[in-house]
Amino acid sequence: MGIGGLGYGVIRRDVYPASQSLNPPTDIAMAERKTPPNPLLDYHAAPFSQGRMDFEWEELTEEKIRQAYADWEAGKGLIGGDPRRRPDADRLPDWGLNQPFFRALALDDPRGDNGRRLREELASARPLEVEIGFGRGDFLLDRARRYPERLFIGYETKTKATRLFLRRIQRFELHNIWVSDDDCRFNMPRILPDGRVDAFHVLFPDPWWKPQHRVKRLFSPPFVDLLATKLRPGGLLHFKSDVKEYGEYVAYLIERHGGFHPHNPALAERIGEFAPTHREFWCITHGRPVYAFYFERR
Numbered sequence: 562m563g564i565g566g567l568g569y570g571v572i573r574r575d576v577y578p579a580s581q582s583l584n585p586p587t588d589i590a591m592a593e594r595k596t597p598p599n600p601l602l603d604y605h606a607a608p609f610s611q612g613r614m615d616f617e618w619e620e621l622t623e624e625k626i627r628q629a630y631a632d633w634e635a636g637k638g639l640i641g642g643d644p645r646r647r648p649d650a651d652r653l654p655d656w657g658l659n660q661p662f663f664r665a666l667a668l669d670d671p672r673g674d675n676g677r678r679l680r681e682e683l684a685s686a687r688p689l690e691v692e693i694g695f696g697r698g699d700f701l702l703d704r705a706r707r708y709p710e711r712l713f714i715g716y717e718t719k720t721k722a723t724r725l726f727l728r729r730i731q732r733f734e735l736h737n738i739w740v741s742d743d744d745c746r747f748n749m750p751r752i753l754p755d756g757r758v759d760a761f762h763v764l765f766p767d768p769w770w771k772p773q774h775r776v777k778r779l780f781s782p783p784f785v786d787l788l789a790t791k792l793r794p795g796g797l798l799h800f801k802s803d804v805k806e807y808g809e810y811v812a813y814l815i816e817r818h819g820g821f822h823p824h825n826p827a828l829a830e831r832i833g834e835f836a837p838t839h840r841e842f843w844c845i846t847h848g849r850p851v852y853a854f855y856f857e858r859r
Contacts, residue, residue: 616768616806620813626782633783638776639744640718660727661739665751679739683754687712687737691753691791692762693745693779694718696839698726700764703836705730705738713738714753716745746784753791760797760831761788765840768807780811782818789820792858797831800854803844808852821856828855 621629636643644650650666657664658673668676683689688711695701695715705713715738717723723742730738741748769778788798798821802808815821837845844851 616770616804616810618806618810618813621782621817629781630783632776633746633781636747638778639747640777641742641744644743644747656724657727661730661736662723662727663739663741663752664743665741665748668752679752682712682739683752683757685712688759689714689757690760690762691745691749691758692716692764694763694766695726695740696722696765698722698729699836699842700762700838701738702726702729702733702735705735706733707834709735709737711737711759715740716743716748718742718744746779746787749787749791755790756793758791758796759793760799761792762799764799764801764838765803768802768804780814782814785814785818785820789818789858794858796858797828798854798856798858799828799832800856801841802852803840803849805850805852808854812854815854815856820859822859824854824856826853826855828857829853831855 632638636645644664644666650664651670653662653664653667653670653673653675657675658670659675661675661678663675663679668679670676690704690711691714692701693716695717696719698715698717701713701715705711715726717726717740720742723740726740730740741752763779766779767777769775792798798815800808800811802811812824816823841851843849
């Protein structure tokens with residue numbers, strides 16, 4: 562099912578020219594060289610497969626909406642399970658102590674000062690951007706280097722990826738990024754103050770095609786509620802996918818919520834120059850379209 566008249570940006574190109582950004586809806590012609598925007602990030606074509614591209618969806622019924630909220634309250638679908646059921650959930654791993662790393666239930670682990678430092682950062686007036694599912698962290702790392710005056714938080718449920726990203730933060734001597742391997746749906750209600758976030762970046766989330774896995778799907782009515790609660794008025798929700806129908810489904814959820822203005826491609830200017838995620842870079846090098854959406858909080 563499609564959304565009429567969305568006018569979302571479709572990015573089609575084989576390489577990323579170093580002198581230009583990936584802001585949709587403008588198409589960028591193939592460049593003569595294949596120089597990525599930030600060679601320090603060590604780009605290469607990732608070993609992704611195209612994967613499934615079919616994504617069927619239909620408008621939500623009241624029954625499905627009620628079920629989505631019930632599943633949310635029960636903690637169903639959290640990647641890695643419900644942290645409240647884990648042993649030693651109130652303790653940080655040793656490798657995360659006194660690092661820019663946090664978990665919701667271990668924020669006050671007395672062995673480190675993670676909680677105190679994070680609270681001080683969140684209480685500051687620094688603009689806050691949050692990336693959900695940062696993967697290798699190319700997009701997040703690049704933004705933190707470009708905008709040292711801003712605060713960045715990244716969520717990635719793959720603990721190994723989070724640990725590797727902490728090393729990259731140290732390598733680039735960055736002091737404006739915090740990361741967590743909690744599922745953001747569990748962590749953000751407990752950690753982020755309401756109205757504190759200036760921009761959310763949700764780039765290429767897993768669509769979770771199989772019916773038995775749909776409860777894991779990130780975007781749902783309660784998740785959109787959460788984003789709206791944490792974004793400041795005028796804040797930006799930046800979403801991308803290489804699955805057209807999934808993008809249309811997300812746009813449907815956002816627009817039916819009522820707390821956001823309709824998708825506006827012109828808001829891409831607020832992102833400015835950026836480095837693509839590992840997945841987006843793969844799409845570029847393989848000529849796959851990328852569907853970009855921008856929503857402003859009312």
